[in-house]
Amino acid sequence: MKSYDIKIHEAQETHGIQRVDVIGCLDSHTVVSFEKSLTELLDKSNSDRLLIDLSQLNYISSAGISALMGLTHRLRKRGGDVVLLKPTEKVFRVFRTLGFTNIFTIAEDDAGIQRSFSS
Amino acid sequence: MKWILILLLFGSCCWLAYSWVRSRKLLWEANYLLHLRDHERATVFSFLNEIGSRITKRLDLDQTLEMVVEFCCNATRAEAGAIFLKDKGDSKTLHARVVQGLFPPLHEVTSEKLISKRKFLTDYVKKERIQVGEGIIGHVAKYGESILIPNAREDGRVPRSANDLVPLVDLILAPLAVRGDVLGVLVLINKKDDSKPGATFDGQDLSLVTALADQASVTLDIVRLYEELSEKQRLEQELQIAHEFQAALLPSKMPEYPQIEIFGMSQPALEVGGDYFDFIEVDEHHLGIVVGDVSGKGIPGALVMATLRATLRAEAPGKYSPRAVLKKVNSQVMRDTKESVFISATYGILDLRSGLFRFARAGHEPLFCCAEGxxxxxxxxxxxxxxxxxxxxxxMMEEGEVNLRNSGTAVLYTDGVPEAMNPQQEEYGVPRFKEMLRKHGQTAPGELVRTVMEDIGVFTEGIPQHDDITLVVIRWVGESQYETELDSAKVG
Known part of the structure; x- marks a missing residue:
């Protein structure tokens, strides 16, 4: 079984941005737990700006991308957005193949995060 | 001499006038045919939307069948219609599951009671059992072919007793079949178009009903399978149903052309992954080839796949830009699916005369080509x-093109190939896949696909995979008819 973990940085809700680290592998098995955690988080949080750090995500399947897309739709409807931070080369290649680099907001550093949320 | 010139001038004028009239007539006929094709496509679309919205609300066999008959009656202006399904546990007999309007038994009936009381007609039709092969309904169930009977009174296949009960003018019968297995028969009787008095069912109606029956069959198959299960079994067997449904959506045989060899295979995963491939005849000289991967799993994923298949099959004929076809498919999929469900797909059109393969890639894996050496x-x-x-x-989608005469073999695949995983959590990977294509790219497509699948099996040590693995290989094999025609033209 592939490893999976999610870290929700409760304390780091700064500038109205909720930060989450996703570690390991996001596929059809782990995506259920990922969606559950994020739904709970968004239900209790007032923030509609979500930063997902993907620098430790080794693998993402189409189920994982569906989940990210669902989150993005949900927050954009509320006037917010999801910014994906530093995806690994492999994950970025998946985004590029599927054409998601045109849909997701992707940032490479802190300056990029601020730019992405303010744009 | 003068008279000869006048005669020649007159002859030329007549010929020009004839040519003009003939070209106008041909143009009018071509426009008319295009209009009919558009009409058929629009009707199939609206049918898909209707059936899609019904089954999303509730998977109920009788309601679905009622909707199919009602829609087909309206679309063709039929007075009555029925669907005969094969009996559970006995695939040799059929019975009418749904009857709408005044519908007579379509085999010889001698019952005086029945003839005298029309109100029992529907009950009678529903109770009777028809053997596969018996009468016209049994014939369609046996051979899986649509039948148009434009003049029922003079057609020996329609029993006289049927006419005594309900005066029959014309009929259309179409099989409801999945992968060559006939599930039932759709029958429509008596066209009654108030705007065109005296009009009878024609070839266009037959083509439309056959297309609608084809689209309805896949849905009926899944609804029927679903209904046969209890609630507990439904949960347990949902994956199994989705597997079967997915398998039903894949082509049962490979297309055959003298100038190409083509082979596709999809190896389902432990869970249903949603891989799909299909071959569609665009016209007699163009073959559409699609490979796709639906992000949704289980039955919802399989239904999205059904939408993709139906939309592509409706859109592809007569269109030569893969990008334009995918654009239409995208709009339909956007309307029919949840916002987080998506499909990656490559759709290409192969010109069977020139070998040119033009394709567009909707977020799918790249196309690989292996030329000799x-x-x-x-x-x-x-x-x-x-x-x-x-x-x-x-x-912003782009189109690519490659000529298979030069490139030899084209390979389409889904991400299940490079992402196949061994017990050590290592991926099969694109480099190993390419190496296999380099080594075996010149073998026949069927052999190449099986060789790669075997190599994946060796790499993964046979452990169950979490994603489907699909490969489609097309190979240009030789002198095409087009080349022969060109050569003859040059000689001529």
Whole structure:
């Protein structure tokens, strides 16, 4: 079984941005737990700006991308957005193949995060 | 001499006038045929929307069948219609599951009671059992062919007793079949179009009903399978149903052309992954080839796949730009699916005369080509997945083209190939896949596909995979009819 973990940085809700680290592998098995955690988080949080750090995500399947897309739709409807931070080369290649680099907001550093949320 | 010139001038004028009239007539006929095709396509679309919205609300066999008959009666202006299904546990007999309007038994009936009381007609038709092969309904169930009977009174296949009960004018019968297995028969009787008195069912109606029956069959198959299970079994067997449904959507045989060899295979995963491939005749000289991967799993994923299949089959004929076809499919998928479900797909059109393969990639894996003795070439024109976004971003999709005469073999695949995993959590990977294509790219497509599948099996040590693995290989094999025609033209 592939490893999976999610870290929700409760304390780091700064500038109205909720930060989450996703570690390991996001596929059809782990995506259920990922969606559950994020739904709970968004239900209790007032923030509609979500930063997902993907620098430790080794693998993402189409189920994982569906989940990210669902989150993005949900927050954009509320006037917010999801910014994906530093995806690994492999994950970025998946985004590029599927054409998601045109849909997701992707940032490479802190300056990029601020730019992405303010744009 | 003068008279000869006058005669020649007159002859030329007559010929010009005749040519003009003939060309106008041909143009009018071509426009008319295009209009009819558009009409048929629009009707099939609206049918799909209707059936899609019904089954999303509730998977109920009788309601679905009622909807199918009602829709087909309205679309063809039939007075009555019925669907006969094969009996559970006995595939040799059929019975009418749904009857709408005044519908007579379509085999010889001698019952005086029945003839005298029309109100028992529907009950009678529903109770009777028809053997596969018996009468015209049994014939359609046996051979899986649609039948048009434009003049029922003079057709020996229609029993006289049927006419005594309900005066029959014309009939259309179409099989409801999945992968060559006939599930039942759709029958429509008596066209009554108030705007065209005296009109009877024609070839266009037959073509439309056959298309509608084809689309309805896949849905009926899944609804029927679903209904046969109890609630507990439903949960347990949902994956199994989705597997069967998915298998039903894949082509049962490979297309056959003298100038190409083609082979596709999809190896289902432990869970249902949603891989799909299909071959569609665009016209007699063009073959459409699609490979796709639906992000949703289980039955919802299989239903999205059904939408993709139906939309492509409706859109592809007569269209030569893969990008334009994918654009239409995208709009349909956007309407029919949840916002987080998407499909990656590559759709290409192969010109069977020139060998040119033009394709567009909706966020799918690249196309690989292996020419004799050469490296593998990868083609990755830009394009976004289907079902996510419409408008400018989607329209940036590019088309690529490759001539299979020069490139030999084209390989389409899904991400299940490079992402197949062994017990050590290592991926099969693109480099190993390319190496296999380099080594075996010149073998027949069927052999190449099986060799790669076997190599994946060796790599993964046979452990169950979490994603489907699909490969489609097309190979240009020789002198085409087109080349022969060109050569003859040159000689001539």
């Amino acid at each position: 050469c490296e593998i070439t990868s083609y990755e024109p830009s394009g976004i997945v289907l079902g996510m976004i419409e408008g400018e971003v989607f329209d």
